[in-house]
Amino acid sequence: MLIRIPRAWEIAEHRATPEAVVRRRGTLGRRGLIGGGLALGLAAPAHARDYPPGRGVTPKSAVTSYNNFYEFGEDKDIADAAQALKTTPWTLSIDGLVDHPLTLDPDQLAKMMPVEQRTLRHRCVEAWAMTVPWTGFPLAALVAKVSPKPQARYLRFTSAEQESMPGISSPLYPWPYREGVTLAEATNDLAFLATGMYGGPLMKQDGAPIRLLLPWKYGFKSAKSLTRITFTDRQPETFWQSLGPNEYGFWANVNPDVPHPRWTQSSERLLGSDERVPTQIFNGYGEWVAGLYKGGAFAQMSPQVLFR
Ligand SMILES: Nc1nc2c(c(=O)[nH]1)N[C@H]1C(S)=C(S)[C@@H](COP(=O)(O)O)O[C@H]1N2
Ligand SMILES: [Mo]
Numbered sequence: 185m186l187i188r189i190p191r192a193w194e195i196a197e198h199r200a201t202p203e204a205v206v207r208r209r210g211t212l213g214r215r216g217l218i219g220g221g222l223a224l225g226l227a228a229p230a231h232a233r234d235y236p237p238g239r240g241v242t243p244k245s246a247v248t249s250y251n252n253f254y255e256f257g258e259d260k261d262i263a264d265a266a267q268a269l270k271t272t273p274w275t276l277s278i279d280g281l282v283d284h285p286l287t288l289d290p291d292q293l294a295k296m297m298p299v300e301q302r303t304l305r306h307r308c309v310e311a312w313a314m315t316v317p318w319t320g321f322p323l324a325a326l327v328a329k330v331s332p333k334p335q336a337r338y339l340r341f342t343s344a345e346q347e348s349m350p351g352i353s354s355p356l357y358p359w360p361y362r363e364g365v366t367l368a369e370a371t372n373d374l375a376f377l378a379t380g381m382y383g384g385p386l387m388k389q390d391g392a393p394i395r396l397l398l399p400w401k402y403g404f405k406s407a408k409s410l411t412r413i414t415f416t417d418r419q420p421e422t423f424w425q426s427l428g429p430n431e432y433g434f435w436a437n438v439n440p441d442v443p444h445p446r447w448t449q450s451s452e453r454l455l456g457s458d459e460r461v462p463t464q465i466f467n468g469y470g471e472w473v474a475g476l477y478k479g480g481a482f483a484q485m486s487p488q489v490l491f492r
Contacts, residue, residue: 241303242314244382246456251389252308253408254357255349266389268348269409274393278326280415281336286329290393294379296329297321301383302376307438307467309402309431313452318397319380324371332367332415340364340420341396342412358427363407364420364434365398368476374399374469377410400469402436431492437477438467439491 249263256262256269277287288296303317327339343361345352352359369375376397379386386392391408398405404424414420424432431445440450440463451460466473477490 240315241317242454243456247314247316247381248387248389250312250455252310252403253389253391255343255345255351255359255361255409256389257351263387263389265350266387269344269388269392270346270348271388271393271409274411276394276410276413278330278413278415280340281333281417282415283331283333284329290379293321293326293394297325297377299379304376304397304399305467305469306397306399306403306406307452307463309404309436309444309449311447311449311452311463312455313461313463314455317382318376318378319383319386320376320378320394320397322373323375323377323396324373326377326413327367327371330415335417336415337367338364338416338419339367339370340412340414340416341407341410342414343407344409344411358423361407361423362420363396363405363422365405366476367415369398369473372473372476374472400437400466400473402432402438404432405436433489433492435485435490435492437473437491438463439465439487441465442487442491444492 250260251262251266252260253262253266256265273289275287275289276293277285279285298321299319300321301317301319303315305313305315307313341363345360351357365375376399378391378395378397379393381387381390386395388409391406391410394410395408396406396410419434422432422434425434438449443449449463452463453460464470477485482490
């Protein structure tokens with residue numbers, strides 16, 4: 185059985201939410217040594233994905249019934265409509281400024297990649313948040329497979345565009361959904377491609393069969409149902425940026441001190457409990473990603489630019 189050592193940044197149960205601190209005692213009491221091992225950050229065997237870790241995890245029912253997936257509509261209740269998404273056959277193409285372009289189906293990807301489970305915070309720019317055990321692999325592992333050319337500086341992610349999607353008939357939006365990151369961000373260990381959740385398959389409403397997760401950035405950066413990743417030498421234009429550059433910039437790093445033009449970002453509502461908790465800079469992942477934004481061009485950027 186696959187055993188791996190969790191990365192230091194992975195959510196420790198005691199840091200998931202203030203509420204989880206209280207509840208964890210119960211978990212430890214029931215699970216004894218197993219719970220103790222997890223609390224100490226010791227290796228969690230892969231089978232742990234059958235037992236979602238700790239109470240800080242958002243109930244799956246909340247995560248799979250309250251979604252943003254504009255291809256299926258502008259409301260949160262698109263889960264039923266999203267079942268029309270056709271996920272077989274499916275291919276993900278990796279192209280652009282790379283030495284070894286690839287086109288793979290999800291099965292081939294799963295066989296090639298170091299699949300692991302990660303429980304990650306997600307913070308939507310609308311100020312709701314969740315904590316989800318995902319299955320997948322680091323984006324960096326895929327980047328290594330295609331060998332970026334020296335000119336490659338950015339990655340552009342493109343989501344599927346299908347007839348099954350009622351939303352794409354709306355001319356108000358610049359379909360397909362697109363997102364982007366720098367090569368340095370893409371090769372940070374926190375950048376993740378998810379192919380499963382809660383120990384099972386990735387649900388269609390959550391971006392099956394493969395989605396991006398950039399947990400230190402606002403949720404709109406985490407593009408769903410990817411069909412293409414293109415390496416470029418220019419900053420890619422993104423879906424939300426082209427709709428409202430002042431509200432949804434390219435960088436979109438989580439920062440409680442830079443309000444959205446129309447609302448505060450200082451706190452967030454946890455899906456499931458509706459509890460409000462303070463928002464953390466870089467969504468609590470600063471220790472591992474803040475270094476990406478020091479020096480160079482970033483020294484000239486205002487917090488508004490980096491965080492909106
Ligand atoms: N293709 C696509 N990806 C997307 C979106 C979308 O509308 N279309 N919404 C984004 C936003 S705003 C958020 S908060 C997350 C929501 O993910 P979830 O529904 O799995 O919670 O997906 C992101 N990825
Ligand atoms: Mo979002």
